[in-house]
Amino acid sequence: MTEHLSLTGRIDGKRDDLIALTQELVRIPTLNPPGDNYREVCEYLRARLEARGFSCELIRAHGTPGDSEKYPRWNIVARYEGKRAGDCVHFNSHTDVVEVGAGWTTDPFGGELKDGKIYGRGTCDMKGGLAASIIAVEAFIEQHPDFAGAIEISGTADEETGGYGGVAYLAEQGLYKNVQHVIIPEPLQKDRICLGHRGVWWAEIETHGEIAHGSMPFLGDCAVRHMGAVLHEMEESLFPALAQKTTSMPVVPLGARSSTMNINSLHGGQSEPEADFTGLPSACVPDYAKMIIDRRYLMEENKAEVEDEIRAVLEKVAGARENFRYELNEIWSVEPTMASKDAPVVTSVAKAIGDVLGKEAEYVVSPGTYDQKHIDRIGKLKNCIAYGPGLLELAHKPDEYVGVDDMLDSAKVMALVLVDLLLDPEQVTPAQ
Numbered sequence: 001m002t003e004h005l006s007l008t009g010r011i012d013g014k015r016d017d018l019i020a021l022t023q024e025l026v027r028i029p030t031l032n033p034p035g036d037n038y039r040e041v042c043e044y045l046r047a048r049l050e051a052r053g054f055s056c057e058l059i060r061a062h063g064t065p066g067d068s069e070k071y072p073r074w075n076i077v078a079r080y081e082g083k084r085a086g087d088c089v090h091f092n093s094h095t096d097v098v099e100v101g102a103g104w105t106t107d108p109f110g111g112e113l114k115d116g117k118i119y120g121r122g123t124c125d126m127k128g129g130l131a132a133s134i135i136a137v138e139a140f141i142e143q144h145p146d147f148a149g150a151i152e153i154s155g156t157a158d159e160e161t162g163g164y165g166g167v168a169y170l171a172e173q174g175l176y177k178n179v180q181h182v183i184i185p186e187p188l189q190k191d192r193i194c195l196g197h198r199g200v201w202w203a204e205i206e207t208h209g210e211i212a213h214g215s216m217p218f219l220g221d222c223a224v225r226h227m228g229a230v231l232h233e234m235e236e237s238l239f240p241a242l243a244q245k246t247t248s249m250p251v252v253p254l255g256a257r258s259s260t261m262n263i264n265s266l267h268g269g270q271s272e273p274e275a276d277f278t279g280l281p282s283a284c285v286p287d288y289a290k291m292i293i294d295r296r297y298l299m300e301e302n303k304a305e306v307e308d309e310i311r312a313v314l315e316k317v318a319g320a321r322e323n324f325r326y327e328l329n330e331i332w333s334v335e336p337t338m339a340s341k342d343a344p345v346v347t348s349v350a351k352a353i354g355d356v357l358g359k360e361a362e363y364v365v366s367p368g369t370y371d372q373k374h375i376d377r378i379g380k381l382k383n384c385i386a387y388g389p390g391l392l393e394l395a396h397k398p399d400e401y402v403g404v405d406d407m408l409d410s411a412k413v414m415a416l417v418l419v420d421l422l423l424d425p426e427q428v429t430p431a432q
């Protein structure tokens with residue numbers, strides 16, 4: 001095992017570099033929305049990686065949602081060529097982070113190091129994963145400059161808002177045509193391989209009524225009461241039915257191993273007045289109500305069934321209520337995706353987890369979607385997983401952190417994956 005020991009020892013030697021890299025990434029506040037500082041984070045990565053022999057391309061996703069002169073959607077793709085022909089291994093990390101929110105006891109963009117953890121927005125999701133992948137790749141190249149194939153590291157925009165200005169755009173440009181293996185270092189935990197994610201179906205439901213004076217509601221028709229009937233029917237029949245649906249997908253946490261639906265928002269009647277308005281509302285029967293639903297579905301379901309199920313709820317209410325009128329419109333959808341356990345990148349990461357952590361890898365599926373969807377559907381590449389340090393439960397939370405030891409361990413796993421995928425067996429020193 002001398003080969004593995006010297007490579008992992010090299011990564012241990014980069015501990016301070018890994019900490020500084022993570023801190024510097026966190027100190028570039030790439031909040032999305034609106035999409036701040038994408039150019040800055042790309043320039044930062046370019047400076048580091050070009051100095052180490054990567055060729056870097058900065059790509060703006062012109063015309064994608066949110067892209068503007070004020071908030072351009074910049075992405076970076078860094079590539080390092082091996083000495084001979086071979087596979088390309090691509091590490092993709094999103095550079096955007098979500099809003100800070102309340103409840104922090106540390107500076108969200110300070111990158112403070114305390115008790116072996118680095119704190120800040122995006123440490124866990126997923127600048128820690130990005131930093132770990134960079135350290136892994138740099139260590140591998142130093143150790144084996146004569147590897148075959150190529151290694152790419154991308155830092156992409158907008159994952160938190162659908163990935164259209166990031167991975168989707170790059171996939172449309174053909175970036176994944178010559179890539180064979182993709183690892184997305186999202187915070188799924190250093191001993192887990194995330195094979196994919198559930199599907200998403202977002203829709204809006206509208207109910208209609210008739211406006212009238214609020215003192216004589218019988219002269220109008222209350223759209224909010226109609227929506228209340230929809231909610232009631234969902235409670236009676238839909239939610240219990242969803243809870244009964246189970247899946248062979250190894251989704252974690254367990255609560256997400258069945259179908260779920262969130263009611264994202266509900267609006268009806270007069271809109272909220274301006275904050276400085278001091279008057280009373282007027283007396284009106286609401287003629288319009290709108291609900292946005294967020295349905296997450298399983299490999300065993302399909303989008304048409306999911307939509308039919310909601311329509312059946314609305315039709316049942318329509319059959320029971322006079323003058324019930326509704327509209328149902330899809331807003332956004334994503335199909336479920338899941339790599340095979342036999343896919344080369346999966347077996348390689350599983351082996352490396354065994355070597356580094358001395359335990360068997362756990363296979364999981366994410367309850368929520370991430371950029372794997374675009375690599376699968378647009379990039380046509382199934383050999384893609386999420387694997388990276390950090391605890392998913394900390395993502396988007398106050399006092400988000402990533403553990404330094406976890407980053408080092410996952411960097412070792414990623415480096416051994418490169419040994420497995422990009423070195424000929426005779427280049428690897430056999431076990432002593």
Ligand SMILES: [Zn+2]
Nearest residue numbers: 125126159186
């Ligand atoms: Zn993420």
